[in-house]
Amino acid sequence: MTETLETRFDRLILLVGKLNYMWTNTESLLIHLIAGLSGTNKDVAVIIFLTLNTTRARIDLVERLAKMEGRPAEIRDPILEHTQRLSKLSSIRNRYNHCIYSFDAESGNPKTILMRIADRKTDIKLGRSDTVDEQAIKEIEDIVAQLSAANRDIWRLISTLGFPV
Template sequence: MNENAGRHLQFDDFLLLVGKLNYTWTNTESLLIHFIAGLSEVDKETATVIFLTLNTTRARIDLVERLAKLDRVPSDQRTAILDITGRILGQAKLRNRYNHCIYAFDADGDNPRTILMRIADRKDTLKMGQSHPLNDAAAEDIEAAIKALALINHAIWKIIQQFDFPR
């Protein structure tokens, strides 16, 4: 048996966990379509076109938040929706860490880590290549995010039903 097989299996398990995070994220983000439909007073098909036209999570959440802040939106509806969008954004940093990175290893194929593919402009310098190890703590963070997103997903469905948004 190849001595690296156990290490590769652990990395594969980690990638499966990242895949589950992506699935949970995408499934939950797609529920914003119902918020767009309800707040814009359009059918779900039109809201889907709007959702797909906006090609980033940030743009989709900005739209939902701006629609929720319109004067005509009841305050209880606004509060519920802004709470949910804040909770989604609270999970975005971790999700982005594992979706906008490269995975790196040492020369022996050990010590897996992520390297963030982002440049941070500072006053007079650049910061890039922020690295995070793929260890038990990282896996626990992802598992916690998956659980949090599942709770957010259920809360969104309650709001959709409470305010009778298009389904």
């Protein structure tokens, strides 16, 4: 049974590693959007990107630059579609990055314990726990595939718009 537990856990950890790699690689494409939308070069855009501490802040910046007055819809709209797409994909990435892992004693499945405090009206709730079963593994695999497609699509948009690479 230990081998089964180790195999399941190894599969999960490798998949979360792939998710992180794909996320980081795809999020870094925001650098090119920042450069193009702000009319600067890639080096300046890298500094801006790295100065912003969160994905949300980076996406907000790109969206605000895209929405600036006078921005043509043919530039604004596809950029907003991609940033909204990334925002949706970020929730599962956050779920598997901001947790600790344990094992369910009965099923042997890995479990995530969310490292977040949920403030309620009169109390707090700590560490929501979710089982990482086969359905959850498939969900992560699906998100990795969606990130791969988003990456290709954003590169295509950067090229189409002639933004700095």
